[in-house]
Amino acid sequence: MARSVPSSRKLVFSLIGWGIGFLIFFPILWTFLTSFKTEGEAIANPPNLLFFHWTLTNYIDVQARSNYLLHMMNSIIISFGSTGIGLLVGIPAAWAMAFVPGKRTKFILTWMLSTKMLPSVGVLVPIYLLFRDWGLLDTRFGLTVIMMLINLPIIVWMLYTYFREIPVDILEAARMDGASLGKEILFILTPMAIPGIASTILLNLILAWNEAFWTLNLTAAKAAPLTAFIASFSSPEGLFWAKLSAASTLAIAPILVLGWFSQKQLVRGLTFGAVK
Amino acid sequence: MGNIRLENVQKAFGDTIVIPDINLEIEEGEFIVFVGPSGCGKSTLLRLIAGLEDVTSGRIAIDGRDVTSQPPASRRLAMVFQTYALYPHMSVYRNIAFPLKMAGMDKESIDRRVKEAAATLNLTQYLDRRPGQLSGGQRQRVAIGRAIVREPAAFLFDEPLSNLDAALRVAMRLEISELHHQLKTTMIYVTHDQVEAMTMADRIVVLNRGRIEQVGSPLELYHNPKNLFVAGFIGSPKMNFITGAEAEKHSAHTLGVRPEHLHCTADTGTWQGTVHVPEHLGSDTFLHVEVDGIGPLTVRTDGEMPFNYGDRIWLTPQEGKLQKFDTNGEPL
Amino acid sequence: MATVHTRSVARFMLTPSVLMLLAWMIVPLAMTLYFSFLRYNLLMPGMEHWAGMLNYKFFLTDPAFGEALLNTLLLVGGVLIITMVGGILLALLFNQEFWGRGIARLMVIAPFFVMPTVSALVWKNMFMNPVYGLFAWIARSLGLQPIDWFAHLPLTSVTLIVSWEWLPFATLILLTALQSLDSEQMEAAEMDGAGPLSRFIYITLPHMSRAISVVILIETIFLLSVFAEILVTTNGGPGTQSTNLPYLVYAQALLQFDVGGASAGGIVAVILANIVAFFLIRIIGKSLD
Numbered sequence: 100m101a102r103s104v105p106s107s108r109k110l111v112f113s114l115i116g117w118g119i120g121f122l123i124f125f126p127i128l129w130t131f132l133t134s135f136k137t138e139g140e141a142i143a144n145p146p147n148l149l150f151f152h153w154t155l156t157n158y159i160d161v162q163a164r165s166n167y168l169l170h171m172m173n174s175i176i177i178s179f180g181s182t183g184i185g186l187l188v189g190i191p192a193a194w195a196m197a198f199v200p201g202k203r204t205k206f207i208l209t210w211m212l213s214t215k216m217l218p219s220v221g222v223l224v225p226i227y228l229l230f231r232d233w234g235l236l237d238t239r240f241g242l243t244v245i246m247m248l249i250n251l252p253i254i255v256w257m258l259y260t261y262f263r264e265i266p267v268d269i270l271e272a273a274r275m276d277g278a279s280l281g282k283e284i285l286f287i288l289t290p291m292a293i294p295g296i297a298s299t300i301l302l303n304l305i306l307a308w309n310e311a312f313w314t315l316n317l318t319a320a321k322a323a324p325l326t327a328f329i330a331s332f333s334s335p336e337g338l339f340w341a342k343l344s345a346a347s348t349l350a351i352a353p354i355l356v357l358g359w360f361s362q363k364q365l366v367r368g369l370t371f372g373a374v375k
Numbered sequence: 376m377g378n379i380r381l382e383n384v385q386k387a388f389g390d391t392i393v394i395p396d397i398n399l400e401i402e403e404g405e406f407i408v409f410v411g412p413s414g415c416g417k418s419t420l421l422r423l424i425a426g427l428e429d430v431t432s433g434r435i436a437i438d439g440r441d442v443t444s445q446p447p448a449s450r451r452l453a454m455v456f457q458t459y460a461l462y463p464h465m466s467v468y469r470n471i472a473f474p475l476k477m478a479g480m481d482k483e484s485i486d487r488r489v490k491e492a493a494a495t496l497n498l499t500q501y502l503d504r505r506p507g508q509l510s511g512g513q514r515q516r517v518a519i520g521r522a523i524v525r526e527p528a529a530f531l532f533d534e535p536l537s538n539l540d541a542a543l544r545v546a547m548r549l550e551i552s553e554l555h556h557q558l559k560t561t562m563i564y565v566t567h568d569q570v571e572a573m574t575m576a577d578r579i580v581v582l583n584r585g586r587i588e589q590v591g592s593p594l595e596l597y598h599n600p601k602n603l604f605v606a607g608f609i610g611s612p613k614m615n616f617i618t619g620a621e622a623e624k625h626s627a628h629t630l631g632v633r634p635e636h637l638h639c640t641a642d643t644g645t646w647q648g649t650v651h652v653p654e655h656l657g658s659d660t661f662l663h664v665e666v667d668g669i670g671p672l673t674v675r676t677d678g679e680m681p682f683n684y685g686d687r688i689w690l691t692p693q694e695g696k697l698q699k700f701d702t703n704g705e706p707l
Numbered sequence: 708m709a710t711v712h713t714r715s716v717a718r719f720m721l722t723p724s725v726l727m728l729l730a731w732m733i734v735p736l737a738m739t740l741y742f743s744f745l746r747y748n749l750l751m752p753g754m755e756h757w758a759g760m761l762n763y764k765f766f767l768t769d770p771a772f773g774e775a776l777l778n779t780l781l782l783v784g785g786v787l788i789i790t791m792v793g794g795i796l797l798a799l800l801f802n803q804e805f806w807g808r809g810i811a812r813l814m815v816i817a818p819f820f821v822m823p824t825v826s827a828l829v830w831k832n833m834f835m836n837p838v839y840g841l842f843a844w845i846a847r848s849l850g851l852q853p854i855d856w857f858a859h860l861p862l863t864s865v866t867l868i869v870s871w872e873w874l875p876f877a878t879l880i881l882l883t884a885l886q887s888l889d890s891e892q893m894e895a896a897e898m899d900g901a902g903p904l905s906r907f908i909y910i911t912l913p914h915m916s917r918a919i920s921v922v923i924l925i926e927t928i929f930l931l932s933v934f935a936e937i938l939v940t941t942n943g944g945p946g947t948q949s950t951n952l953p954y955l956v957y958a959q960a961l962l963q964f965d966v967g968g969a970s971a972g973g974i975v976a977v978i979l980a981n982i983v984a985f986f987l988i989r990i991i992g993k994s995l996d
Binding site: 108109110112113115116117119120121123124126127129130133142144145146188189191192194195196198199201207210211213214216217218219220221222223224225226227228229248251252255280305308309311312315316325326327329330332333340343344347350351354355357358359362363365366369370 | 712713714716717718720721723724725727728731732734735736738739742797800801803804805806807808810811812813814815816817818819820821822823824825826827828829830831832833834839841844848871874875876879880883918921922925928931932934935938939940952953956957960961966969970972973974976977979980981983984
Binding site for chain 2: 266268269271272273274275276277278279282286287290291
């Protein structure tokens, strides 16, 4: 609409919008602030918002006492690994269904979707036993495979919707111009699909990083990613809130930033293209 | 070079037969146009020749070589798509160079050929731009340039002018015809616009529901249409068709007379009627007349005709220009 | 484009994904089904024997099952209501222009990207702890008795935490759908004399109906599997007051080592999810065309 919004209305909405935004964001902000407090300050009553003795000891302790870097490495390896393998397998599959659709394409797509809806508890027992017998429990490899399998449907779906937006006649023109299939994918499809592929990567990194069922049940100490590491703070050994806050801040910061930049991708990926 | 032969070509999509049986020989160097209403199969036929679709049965030969099972790349044909299909992430230069790069040509030769093509099409100053920065007509030329550099056996055009505005369309029509005279390569051109067909073609193939209705030069089709469909398709505005009592008077099922072959006067003539909608273009006048006992007829005359809505006028068909068709739609 | 050449290549390119997902779906599920008919306890290996429907009988008649099922439905229902109502209101709010809207929106979106274990622990400790938590402090400042959230209102507490996590998702999806409503429709409605409420009811809501259904169904699929938040806060307790179906199966499998019983529970969870998935697929399938 070309009419301008009156300032008074803008002001009201600004106040409400910022108020609600602040309220919702508060827990994250509070965690961030608490990470710089001493343990005593962290549980102090009345709680101190900004005026306390800022310290970095928690961040140092988190690595010194509990090998934080190992868990971060685990998260990184598992997220990137599963996304990488997923792409390797998913890009060809999405290409096939987007550009050479057949009678069964629609069926295959919806079937893939249905595998994502399988409740993980339904297969907890056999997967746990299989992993135990094959020595995959508490290994990064085992977890990477599982992450890849549960996110593969989303990878394929997202790539499929992005590929479908590439005009077919550009690919046909490449064929007429003498490009073999491989060259067509390399020189024409991939450059045009890079934004779509990047979006898929972003969303999958986020989903794998935050996954909290298999990461909690299939790992112990060696391969535990950050989700499991943070979970270990739940056993009441005492109140280590400041350390918990430091560990949490480090664990969520990268994904928060990634997430802020991938809102559109999230919408497309998690609604399987139903909302764009 | 550039002789293409289609033998008993059939195409079905699943259970639907789109093209039942086509036999056609395209001469070397000719400009042949596939024309017909939407859904008649003209684009499908072009894509079969290109190799972008497989024939269900039949044979396609290019210069005597059977290419029926060959992929597009090895048929040595070039195609200009309706949407131009330019590579958006490449400059004009790289777009035109792409087919040569795929053929493995060396850099100097590529450079020479690209610059030659660009010069022919007045694209030299745009070589560094991306398709997104070009106008419709310029993109059209890049698409043509990409086709020219390959020095193909034949050019395939799939409704290349439909996305251009009217003025540009006329200009590009001339450019393409000019190009044909220059290069003398076979050109197969698909369009639904019969004006394009008439003005550009050496021969026209009129298609209807997957079948060839008639093949011939533009004037052949104009003067001697083989059936009602062709008679009504070629010529703009459409040929007038008269059925009923008046047709029977001439011992035919249907009479056909073109708007430009009707003479109109205020006082005397063969048929009398009332003018409904007059269209004055300055150069011509079209009158849509409700003729007593016959129905609506369209009349075309040069220059100005001083008739208006509601006037009573007389129409007379020119000598020998009244075409007669029997019940099967074939000429008597 | 679909010629003989491309078709065979396409089939080849599809095979790895299809095979993997096929294996992932069929093999473990078949094993779960098989185990569910066995009496199999990890503490007594080698003594497995066929038990028929016994596991199912025990599982379904166990009072914990009834409570877990109810809790699951309450949890899903509660979160759905909060996120849908909140989501629609927030979507409407953020569809309006105001200063710094982009940043405010980032603040609202943020919780969705926080891993569930962090969310749960932050809420449990720093907000809901009855002695040192913020809520306790607020209550005491107002002269009220602080609530011991996880002792007295375990399921409600978990519901609140999960709602906080999922509200951004609903908001984002609904806002996206709202923004695709073209202004011309609204202008036409205004010309036709419709006031703001009428416009909302007759134009905005119907336009968003598809997005609303998608959000409800996708949230339901994920909410049926809530696990980490419960593990890390209440461990299903006190007793089974905050145990849902996934947690119950987990407890039986990895805490009581009752493979047979847990497998039966797993199958029950799968059946429940299938019913929901059936509807989701109908709607998503339409978006394919």
